[in-house]
Amino acid sequence: MDLMSMTLEEMNNALAAMGEKKFRAKQIYEWFHVKLVSDYNEMTNLSKDLRNKLIAEYPIMHVKEVKRFVSEIDGTMKFLFELNDGNVIESVMMKYKHGNSVCISSQVGCRMGCKFCASTLDGLIRNLTPSEMLLQVYEIQKAIGERVSNIVVMGSGEPFDNFDNLIRFIELVSDENGLNISQRNITVSTCGIVEKIREFADLKLQVTLAISIHAPTDSYRQSLMPVAYRYTVAEIIEACKYYLEVNNRRITFEYSLVKGANDSEELAKELSHLLKGMLAHVNLIPVNPIKERDYEQSDSSHIAQFKNVLEKNNINVTIRREMGRDIAAACGQLRRDYKQGGTS
């Protein structure tokens, strides 16, 4: 494992195994997670000899900015980052009144195959390491010169398909000896991997869980998300109820509205029925069309009607505000264009 992905205790052991004094670990941990330095040569309180040993034994998983798009409307920024192996990932920074929120990727590509999503078109390339998730946040904080206060794990990839690295990332980024981002300000979004929802519940983190539900019935869900063949809506809801029992933290249900596919009044009623009485919040997302598929956004009147039905049934609901409209690109689209030489 790379050093930046380790807890302080693990770093202590790693340094001890190199014949170094224990306090060296604390120094390096601070360079990484407080001073946000990701180059051993800048760690001036380490000897040249130790720096060289670290360079040889624990290469850093760099996340290097290769492109940035800035919205002139609301300051939203999209970053393309290159990894050590040449793979490219994307992250987004949104400015809200309550602070700066960063949306990170958890994998290079994705194997879930959702029909409207660009991240999955070429399948899964590999998991990101905890350090590569951290560095998306660190690099953005350095780039904007302001503190990042919120994180959403809603970029490319399925976080629960990279579970152990995700949990490590959450623990490190919320560590009070590190960047110290409150877990309450972190949201993790999953397409609904049932065993992992339960495992996540048992960890009793303070993080918000978001479920990409996108349809209230199995057959509609299957038409949009292949993962729906593996887990039924009923199983997901059962796992969510377990999560609520253990954590009592409101769950967000994401619902991307696709014209003619999942935006009928009937489905809004079924969704209301499904979520009735649950500590839940529905986030309606007008689908962001990708050029490889012919899905269209629902009309605004349809979206309003869908929202109305939920409200009438006492379901908490909001329509996701569109950020960075002028640099709009669906999940995974930037990386794809970049790889194909399409962005200039």
Ligand code: SAH
């Ligand atoms: N794999 C995780 C997290 C990444 S996707 C998940 O499925 O939740 C984050 C959210 O954006 C998911 O709800 C996903 O379904 C949605 N999404 C992906 N592509 C989209 C698009 N083109 N338009 C609207 N929503 C999209």
